[in-house]
Amino acid sequence: MRLLLVLLAVIVLAEGRVAYWDLPFCKMCKDVVGQLKGHVEGGVSGLTQFATKFCGSVPLIGGMCKSMIADNMEKIAAELKSNVATEKICIHMQMCW
Numbered sequence: 001m002r003l004l005l006v007l008l009a010v011i012v013l014a015e016g017r018v019a020y021w022d023l024p025f026c027k028m029c030k031d032v033v034g035q036l037k038g039h040v041e042g043g044v045s046g047l048t049q050f051a052t053k054f055c056g057s058v059p060l061i062g063g064m065c066k067s068m069i070a071d072n073m074e075k076i077a078a079e080l081k082s083n084v085a086t087e088k089i090c091i092h093m094q095m096c097w
Helices: 002-015 018-056 062-081 086-092
Strands: none
Touching: 018 062, 018 086, 062 086
């Protein structure tokens, strides 16, 4: 899945249309991470449970959303506990530029 995203990003960059492709994935990331902020006390398992439910409600890219969360949950949890800004977390996950 990541290989496909990287390939897509390279193609988009080559065409000079970065802004059009960055926004949907960046917005999805910021939405998920923003919602997770209210569930930090539940620990990694609580965050994972909430994120899975949240991603299940995202049309078309729900699978990517779940994969993004699964691959980064430990880091997301640590950064949320450290009060790192939502956008910075998404930049660290390479979902926003």
